[in-house]
Amino acid sequence: MYIINKDQLNLLEKNIYFALLQEIAQNDALSITEAAKVCNCSPSKISKFVQKLGFKSYKEYLGFINGQAFSVVSEENERLQQFLENFNPDVVSQFANYLRKFEKIILFGYGPSFIVGQYFEYKLRSLLDVPIWAVPHETSINDLIGENSLVVIFSVTGKFKSFSEIYENIIAKNSKVAFIVEEPCAEFLEKYNYTITLSSYLQNPELLPHEKTRTTFFTFVEAVIKHLER
Incomplete structure (x- = not known):
């Protein structure tokens, strides 16, 4: 389980973030020494x-x-067992605390x-x-959103339909978007500021x-609910 929140990065860190995305796309075995040279740090x-x-x-980040x-773990019971064994409660607490920052919350999924x-x-x-x-x-x-709103978008693959237009409309209204996806989506890492990737163990x-x-969505949601209840 991974959470990427680019809003917490300073300007130098954002430069590192985008430089490494581009470099790793060309060299998926980029060492930390090579990464440092690319980023001049x-x-x-x-x-x-x-x-x-x-x-x-860095090894985990590169992976x-x-x-x-x-x-890919096609057997569902095995996949869920692996997911639970590697469950990260820190991501749950970060997201639960993030929810408390907003005056409206809109939950969306296809x-x-x-x-x-x-x-x-x-x-x-x-x-x-x-x-x-x-x-x-x-x-x-569009009808519901206002300033300081959060739109939480659930998507298993992130590829069923483009979210670019939705995202731009929300950002233009001084609000935020949090994507919760099960499978990793490289496009999301570059385009969007807040993404939670739930599982390293992918479906068929x-x-x-x-x-x-x-x-996995329901498991994550239940954990967030329990955190908020406490």
Whole structure:
């Protein structure tokens, strides 16, 4: 489980972030020494940078960016067992605290992912004293959003449909977007400021997005709810 929040990075760290994304795309075995040379800084600065992003080491960060940290586990029970064994409660607490910063929360997802948003809405309404809505259509977001709103978007693959237009509309209204995706999506790392990737253990790639389970979403949501209750 990984969380990328670019808003917490300073200007130098943002430069490092984008430089390494581009370089690793060309060299997926980039060493920390080579990364430091690319970014014109020391290896210790690179180590501090990846730790600020929430990674234990540069090796873990590299595996996340180049996709080598992720593996397909087609058997659902085995996949969920691996997911739970590697569950990161720090991501849960960070996201739960992030939710408290906003005056409105809108939960959005296509197809089955919308059902996750509905369940989360039902639980959050008793825990947060702000307006909360789960919506299935982009137009509903535009109708509800205001300044200092948060739109939480659930998507298993991030590839069913582009979120670029939705994202730009929300940012233009001085609000934020948090993407919660199950599978890693390189496009999200470059385009969007706040992304949570839930699992390193991916579902059968032959399944279409709507055919994939949402079990990890519900597990994560339950953990966030428990954190807020405490």
